[in-house]
Amino acid sequence: MSKPITIFWFRRDLRLDDNAGFYRALKNEKNVLPLFIFDRAILDKLANKKDARVAFIHNEISRLHTELKEQGSTMLVRYGTPEKIWRELMKTYTIKSVYTNHDYEPYAKKRDTAVASLLSKKDISFHTYKDHVIFEKDEVVKGDGTPYVVFTPYSKVWKAKLKSRITQSGETYYLKPYPNKKYFKNLFQTKPEKIISLKEMGFEPTDQTIPNRSVTQKIIKNYDETRNFPAINGTSRLGLHFRFGTISIRDKAFKASRLNETFLNELIWRDFYAMILSHFPHVAEGPFRAKYAQIEWRNNEAEFKAWCEGKTGYPIVDAGMRELNTTGHMHNRVRMITASFLTKHLLINWQWGEAYFAEKLLDFDLASNNGGWQWAAGTGTDAAPYFRIFNPYTQADKFDKEKGYIKKWVPEFGTDEYVGAIVDHKEARERCLRVYKEGLAKAEG
Numbered sequence: 346m347s348k349p350i351t352i353f354w355f356r357r358d359l360r361l362d363d364n365a366g367f368y369r370a371l372k373n374e375k376n377v378l379p380l381f382i383f384d385r386a387i388l389d390k391l392a393n394k395k396d397a398r399v400a401f402i403h404n405e406i407s408r409l410h411t412e413l414k415e416q417g418s419t420m421l422v423r424y425g426t427p428e429k430i431w432r433e434l435m436k437t438y439t440i441k442s443v444y445t446n447h448d449y450e451p452y453a454k455k456r457d458t459a460v461a462s463l464l465s466k467k468d469i470s471f472h473t474y475k476d477h478v479i480f481e482k483d484e485v486v487k488g489d490g491t492p493y494v495v496f497t498p499y500s501k502v503w504k505a506k507l508k509s510r511i512t513q514s515g516e517t518y519y520l521k522p523y524p525n526k527k528y529f530k531n532l533f534q535t536k537p538e539k540i541i542s543l544k545e546m547g548f549e550p551t552d553q554t555i556p557n558r559s560v561t562q563k564i565i566k567n568y569d570e571t572r573n574f575p576a577i578n579g580t581s582r583l584g585l586h587f588r589f590g591t592i593s594i595r596d597k598a599f600k601a602s603r604l605n606e607t608f609l610n611e612l613i614w615r616d617f618y619a620m621i622l623s624h625f626p627h628v629a630e631g632p633f634r635a636k637y638a639q640i641e642w643r644n645n646e647a648e649f650k651a652w653c654e655g656k657t658g659y660p661i662v663d664a665g666m667r668e669l670n671t672t673g674h675m676h677n678r679v680r681m682i683t684a685s686f687l688t689k690h691l692l693i694n695w696q697w698g699e700a701y702f703a704e705k706l707l708d709f710d711l712a713s714n715n716g717g718w719q720w721a722a723g724t725g726t727d728a729a730p731y732f733r734i735f736n737p738y739t740q741a742d743k744f745d746k747e748k749g750y751i752k753k754w755v756p757e758f759g760t761d762e763y764v765g766a767i768v769d770h771k772e773a774r775e776r777c778l779r780v781y782k783e784g785l786a787k788a789e790g
């Protein structure tokens with residue numbers, strides 16, 4: 346029988362250093378062999394074979410593979426459905442234990458339960474750790490132990506907890522980096538395996554530009570003043586890297602906590618939505634507040650198409666959608682405006698918009714995307730009340746005063762070629778108020 350090994354399973358934590366679960370595996374075990382599975386249950390659903398996220402992951406896995414090779418080890422890279430792959434691995438190797446980091450999405454939780462049960466039949470232990478967020482699940486809860494559903498009190502307790510443990514050397518305990526490198530000697534020493542190519546999985550390289558893994562101190566320092574203006578480069582563009590763990594949240598939260606409170610607040614929103622998804626998985630299927638299920642969406646397909654293509658005749662909405670379609674990114678202010686427009690002006694079910702963003706956003710993350718959409722539609726936890734309807738014109742006047750953003754993405758703006766507005770703002774606003782009110786009245790019986 347072969348030498349017993351421990352497998353560390355990488356998922357949304359694609360880095361070797363400051364990685365909680367990987368650290369525990371290296372520290373507690375010997376012969377640690379890293380693994381990544383290109384999950385067909387996810388990949389087979391992607392219609393776009395040039396999906397930039399798949400190319401990005403493939404690149405990052407190749408990078409990790411090279412880094413591990415330098416340590417005399419390798420990264421096992423498999424392509425298939427996780428349960429099937431694990432059955433095969435159990436036949437090939439003598440596995441003592443498996444380590445990985447928590448993933449809070451409903452599909453991931455189901456997958457991990459199934460894998461844990463499979464492993465337990467062979468007495469293989471399965472250890473999982475918090476890595477993706479600063480505080481998870483029940484770490485920040487109300488006095489009575491129930492989860493917060495409103496952001497402000499949650500963020501206050503979050504910050505108090507962060508400050509509550511300072512180590513002897515003056516470090517914030519919860520943001521301390523894990524020194525993985527110290528234990529690289531416990532990596533399984535073996536010949537490097539060949540990695541499956543993008544092409545072999547039916548995908549191709551992307552034309553989209555991947556944002557940098559780092560952000561200047563200047564951007565974080567000025568974040569509170571610049572973050573609302575889509576024409577300027579005033580946000581970090583780190584979303585994709587947080588999503589796939591190519592950077593550590595502890596590192597960035599540490600810097601943010603010193604440089605800019607507003608930036609730290611955004612990272613807390615990320616924890617907040619991950620916590621909401623973990624406690625209330627039903628949000629992935631429908632409104633957080635059940636009574637909003639009664640709203641009679643118009644769901645006009647031609648209008649949805651116009652929204653997707655950036656042809657609504659509302660310049661700030663169209664600019665946002667075109668930025669998304671071209672780059673895989675949309676500025677946060679504009680995400681709020683386009684989402685509000687779809688759900689309120691057009692009365693299209695927020696789940697249609699959620700799915701479209703999920704397909705296009707490089708930084709797509711189920712918890713934050715769902716949270717953002719339910720916020721905009723007024724159906725969510727800490728949602729904007731339904732009667733607060735963004736006016737796309739005044740939003741543009743305020744946040745894109747010089748029209749720099751609009752002109753960049755809608756070059757025909759101001760000419761005869763630009764389409765007329767698909768709905769009248771005042772009429773759409775009144776219709777929205779009426780339909781929401783009727784839906785809620787119906788729910789209340």
Ligand SMILES: Cc1cc2nc3c(=O)[nH]c(=O)nc-3n(C[C@H](O)[C@H](O)[C@H](O)COP(=O)(O)OP(=O)(O)OC[C@H]3O[C@@H](n4cnc5c(N)ncnc54)[C@H](O)[C@@H]3O)c2cc1C
Nearest residue numbers: 580581582583584611614615677680708709710713714717
């Ligand atoms: C309708 C809608 C959909 C959204 N979909 C996503 C999504 O799929 N993935 C995603 O990461 N964010 C999503 N957001 C939140 C936010 O728009 C993006 O995180 C942000 O625009 C990413 O750009 P950035 O990296 O430059 O962020 P920065 O402004 O530099 O913020 C730094 C980081 O903080 C986190 N963050 C910032 N704002 C939020 C927020 N409101 N909620 C949760 N986390 C936040 C992100 O990880 C972000 O990278 C959505 C917001 C809305 C209104």
